[in-house]
Amino acid sequence: MPDETLPETPPETLPETTENDVTEVTEPESTVEALESVERSDSAAAKAAEHVLATVEPTVGVSKPDTILVADGVQRRFGGMTAVDVDHLEVQRGVITALIGPNGAGKTTFFNLLTGFDKPNQGSWSFEGKSLAGISAAKVARNGMVRTFQLTKALSRLTVLQNMQLAAMDNPGENLFASLVKPLWSGTEKRNAEKALEILSRFKLDAKKDDFAGSLSGGQRKLLEMARALMTDPTMIMLDEPMAGVNPALVQSLLGHIQALRDDGMTVLFVEHDMHAVRHISDWVVVMAEGRIVAEGPPAAVMQDQAVVDAYLGAHHDTDLGDDSLLDPAVLARLEAEEEKR
Ligand SMILES: Nc1ncnc2c1ncn2[C@@H]1O[C@H](COP(=O)(O)OP(=O)(O)O)[C@@H](O)[C@H]1O
Ligand SMILES: [Mg+2]
Known part of the structure; x- marks a missing residue:
C-alpha cells in the first residue's frame, strides 16, 4: 500500500450498488419512459424564465435581458481543425440553458475553455461582467462558475x-x-x-x-459530481452530459435536481444528447455544429427548426423523438452496460 490512510479494499473489487432509494418506487422500463414522466417544473423560477425568454428573439447571438456569461469570437483549433468557433453567445442568468449538437460539435471543448481548463487560440468572454479569458480553472470556480467532473x-x-x-x-x-x-x-x-x-x-x-x-452506481456518481460542484456555492453550474450512464430509475430524480438548482437561483448550462431531457427541463436551447452556434431559442421552437433538425439529428431527422436511437451511440452503449450489471 503506498499510503496507510487509503482504504484497505481497492474500490475496483467492490460490487456496483443499485439505486436502492429509487428502485423501491415504480421503476420505469426504459430511459424514454422515465423521461416521459418527467414534468416541467411549474416553480416560480421556471415561470419567470419562460416569461422573460419569451421576449427574446430566437436568433443566433441574440442579446439577453440579464446576461451572466458572454462569449465573443472564441476559437479553439486542434491542428488544422477548428473545434470551437463561437462568434457571440449570451447566457441568461437564472435559467437552464441546454447546449446540444452532434458528437464532435465542440461542446465539451467550449465548456473547457469557458471554465479555464483549456486555452483558446483567440477570443474573450466574461462572467458577471468580469473578463475570465486566461484565468485559471480554480480562479474561475472561485468567481462562481463551476463545471462538474467525472469521478477520476x-x-x-x-x-x-x-x-x-x-x-x-x-x-x-x-x-x-x-x-x-x-x-x-x-x-x-x-x-x-x-x-x-x-x-x-x-x-x-x-x-x-x-x-x-x-x-457508487452510475447515477449516484452523477449525483456526487453535482454535489461536489455545489460545495463552492456556485452562481453558475455547467453539466456535461449529466445523464450519461445513468439508469432509467435515476433519470427523473437527476432531472428534478437540475431543475431544483435553477429554482434555487443558480444559472445552469448543460450538455445533453437526450432530446426528451432537453425539452423537459431547459428554458433555452443553444445548438452547436462543427464548432459554431447554429441556432438558439426556446426548446419547442428550436427543435422544430429545420436547420436544427439537419444539424443535430442528421440522418435520423425523420425518426420519432421518442426513439432510443436518438441517443448518442456512446451514451446508449453505456446505458446498456449499466443495464447488464443490474
Ligand atoms: N485535445 C484534443 N486534441 C485534438 N482534438 C481534440 C481535442 N479535444 C477535442 N478534439 C476534437 O475537437 C472536436 C470537438 O470535440 P468535443 O468538444 O469533445 O465535442 P463534443 O463535446 O461536442 O462531442 C472533435 O473533433 C474532437 O475530436
Ligand atoms: Mg462532449
Whole structure:
C-alpha cells in the first residue's frame, strides 16, 4: 500500500450498488419512459424564465435581458481543425440553458475553455461582467462558475464525504490525505463537513458518506459530481452530459435536481444528447455544429427548426423523438452496460 490512510479494499473489487432509494418506487422500463414522466417544473423560477425568454428573439447571438456569461469570437483549433468557433453567445442568468449538437460539435471543448481548463487560440468572454479569458480553472470556480467532473480513479478511492471535503478545498495540497483524516478539524473544515452532509442528504447520498465513491452506481456518481460542484456555492453550474450512464430509475430524480438548482437561483448550462431531457427541463436551447452556434431559442421552437433538425439529428431527422436511437451511440452503449450489471 503506498499510503496507510487509503482504504484497505481497492474500490475496483467492490460490487456496483443499485439505486436502492429509487428502485423501491415504480421503476420505469426504459430511459424514454422515465423521461416521459418527467414534468416541467411549474416553480416560480421556471415561470419567470419562460416569461422573460419569451421576449427574446430566437436568433443566433441574440442579446439577453440579464446576461451572466458572454462569449465573443472564441476559437479553439486542434491542428488544422477548428473545434470551437463561437462568434457571440449570451447566457441568461437564472435559467437552464441546454447546449446540444452532434458528437464532435465542440461542446465539451467550449465548456473547457469557458471554465479555464483549456486555452483558446483567440477570443474573450466574461462572467458577471468580469473578463475570465486566461484565468485559471480554480480562479474561475472561485468567481462562481463551476463545471462538474467525472469521478477520476483517484477520487473513486476516497469516500463520498472525502470527495465533498476535497471539492471545498481551495488548494488541496500534498497533505490531502492527512487533512482529510485529521481527527481535530479546524472551524472551516467542520463547517465544510456540515455543509457536505447537508448537500449529500439533498441528493440522498448521506447514507453513503463513508462508502468509496468508486462503489457508487452510475447515477449516484452523477449525483456526487453535482454535489461536489455545489460545495463552492456556485452562481453558475455547467453539466456535461449529466445523464450519461445513468439508469432509467435515476433519470427523473437527476432531472428534478437540475431543475431544483435553477429554482434555487443558480444559472445552469448543460450538455445533453437526450432530446426528451432537453425539452423537459431547459428554458433555452443553444445548438452547436462543427464548432459554431447554429441556432438558439426556446426548446419547442428550436427543435422544430429545420436547420436544427439537419444539424443535430442528421440522418435520423425523420425518426420519432421518442426513439432510443436518438441517443448518442456512446451514451446508449453505456446505458446498456449499466443495464447488464443490474
Ligand atoms: N485535445 C484534443 N486534441 C485534438 N482534438 C481534440 C481535442 N479535444 C477535442 N478534439 C476534437 O475537437 C472536436 C470537438 O470535440 P468535443 O468538444 O469533445 O465535442 P463534443 O463535446 O461536442 O462531442 C472533435 O473533433 C474532437 O475530436
Ligand atoms: Mg462532449
